Amino acid sequence: MSRPNSAPRTRVVVTGMGALTPLGATVKETWNAVMRGESGITTLNEDWAADLPVKIAGVLPTDPADLIGRVAARRLDRSQQIAVAASREAWDDAGAPAVEPERLAAVIGSGVGGAATLLDQHDLLRTEGRSRVSPHAVPRLMPNGAAGAVSIMLGARAGAHAPTSACASGAESLVWGSLLIAQGMADVVVAGGTDACIAPISITAFDRIRALSRNDEPERASRPFDRDRDGFVMAEGAGVVVLEREDHARARGARIQAVLAGFGVTADATSPVNPNVDGQVRAINQALAQAELSPRDIEHVNTHATGTPLGDYVEAQAIARAVGTHPAITATKSYTGHLLGAAGAVEAILAILAMQQGIVPRIRNLIRADERIDLDLVQETHRVTSPQAALSSSFGFGGHNVILALTRQ
Template identity: 55%
Template sequence: MAGSDSAVVVTGLGAITPLGGDVASTWAGLLAGHCGVRDEAKGLLAGADLPVTLAAAMALDPAGGLTPVQARRLDRSQQAVLAAAAEAWADAGSPEPDPDRLAAAIGTGIGGVRTLLQQDDVLEDGGARRVSPRAVPMLMPNGPAALVSIEYGARAGSYTPVSACSSGAEAIAFGARLIRSGEADVVIAGGTEAAVTPLTMAAFAQAGALSRHAGDPAGASRPFAADRDGFVLGEGAAVVVLESARHAAARGARVHAVLAGAGIASDAYHFTAPAPDGRGQISAIRKALGQAGIAPADVSHVNAHATGTAVGDAAEAGAIREVFGAGVAVTAPKASFGHLVGAAGALEALIAVLSLEHGVIPPTRNLTDAQIDPDIELDVVAVRRETPQRAVLSNSFGFGGQNVSLVFTGRG
């Protein structure tokens, strides 16, 4: 499959997450059952009067690889994506494509919200003349994609899917479309988010979306558990380098996996609730399988969106059962690193690739004492499972009825 002229392959991986400052530490932490959730009452949320202060901050300061001047000119979400992109580009062998055949697609759910809120405080405290002249490029949602395109000279287009929790996955799907359509040979694709702020935490809490297991930060995110009560907001970035198989072969690049299929569908039902019949999710999954040219039985496991909300997990479980039956293996990694919103789909796509490469299904935390909800009726992997992977499907679903599914297969 990797040798097909129409194939889209993954040649580079990069990440900065609540589990680690790079791909290796993130993957090792996930397999070991570590958790990046902490009480941020004295950290990112210091000084705020909030009903929930559990969050999953990045394990390392994303500004660490920047000069002080560079760091001041970038929003935290922009700092994160530059770190992830640098790792992915190096992992891909620092290719030298024609700039007019290189594109960037970086999704985000909210954009530079930390900058927006900080500068609003500056305006209120010091007046208009104190607002930074750099505020606009720091807060605009397309800032991360623009930065990546500038950094790597990508002139085939700079794209910014903003589709809530499916933004990162949609960016990867869009990158594959650019390659399949012949508009690009290489696409730097992924997602970034740094939205752990008092306002976003208060808003999600008011919506009833956040877990309130305050006494047990590491056990708060419980996808598919009977006592799940919401998600934990996380932050970070994940980036993959996509190439046409022809371009990768011509330069002798190492291929991690094949992005064999991508499906996008919308519920057209409700702003925050999934369609009761799962039609959008089922459609996205079936589109991805159809594009990949594989049957449901060919999928070794599903990397579920599974945020830990009562309604969301139940709806996704129903969609998975409808397509695959109850026997397919499922993992829900948000239990380990929280919900990265616009970066979630990109990070979990990256995890799907690593699962294929290493023949391991990562464990879902917090399912030992808090037993799996019997209504889920799926084979949720609670202990890492080492088994060869033929194909992995990664789901990402967002507010607004945004549904994206990606199918990855092995290199051969």
């Protein structure tokens, strides 16, 4: 498979979208909650959270097992359940396209895979013995488990792939899905990201590197670009889109919701945790070049902006250098929290909806903007506009940078 900047110029379009987030069990519920200015962040009241330094997270309002069925759910990790639910919605939204199984692929990325299963099964082994370990433990904990579950559900035989690039996993899944289509390996790809590991070890580990907000007011904690931001809020969820070769979509009369016009994928090769402005600028430039867009064409950016003091500042520098200060900037983690490996896919969906609806969501909790950031931050009210081209940015520990360039047509 060639690198993104040498991909053939086959047009790849989005024909279906699905999401399960702390704001709702569907794309529509999630978007409507954003429009109402709601937060998906709540207090963790479980006993296991009592002694944690951070007691807030973005938890799903719906049990995914209720969406996919209890029998099916028993064989799947929570992250896989969420991916299956979001994939079903996306597939239905695309009109359940008739496609040969050998021309249909699944690409579902995850930052941590079935880590929740690994933790639960290890506890069972330690406290109750080997006989209590589930025979489904291995397929539930595999990082590729979600891609396999979606492939099985849809009968996708052109491939089942699972990019693992930390918090850029969901966005990178859309990249590789697009490449499968561009290189003639599939006509339709179900692509996205999922993660669900709100647990003592994950919260503690992120807190140890001072990445998490310690704000004890859940709805005010996630505050990208704000002067008083102090870290991100961990959340769970999944976002999935149906990607399709444009001529295939038009031949069946599909509703084309957006075009994945280009993308950039780079690595910093500097630090495993600290972002690098040059790597981000290179990814933006790659995406613009492949999409044949100029910086002035970009009217909206849904930023990665997690709310960490360093990360938001570095990303703002990269946008200003590569695109300029004119695009309307939003940061939807201020509503959802940080969905980890699902973030990039969900935020691409929200960027598409911003173009469709002509509304760029305001950045929640942006009270006093960081004076060092010279960008058009959408702050007090939603911005009514009609962006024809947008970027969605995703970055991950390990130095992963992924930029998606999206256009209306």
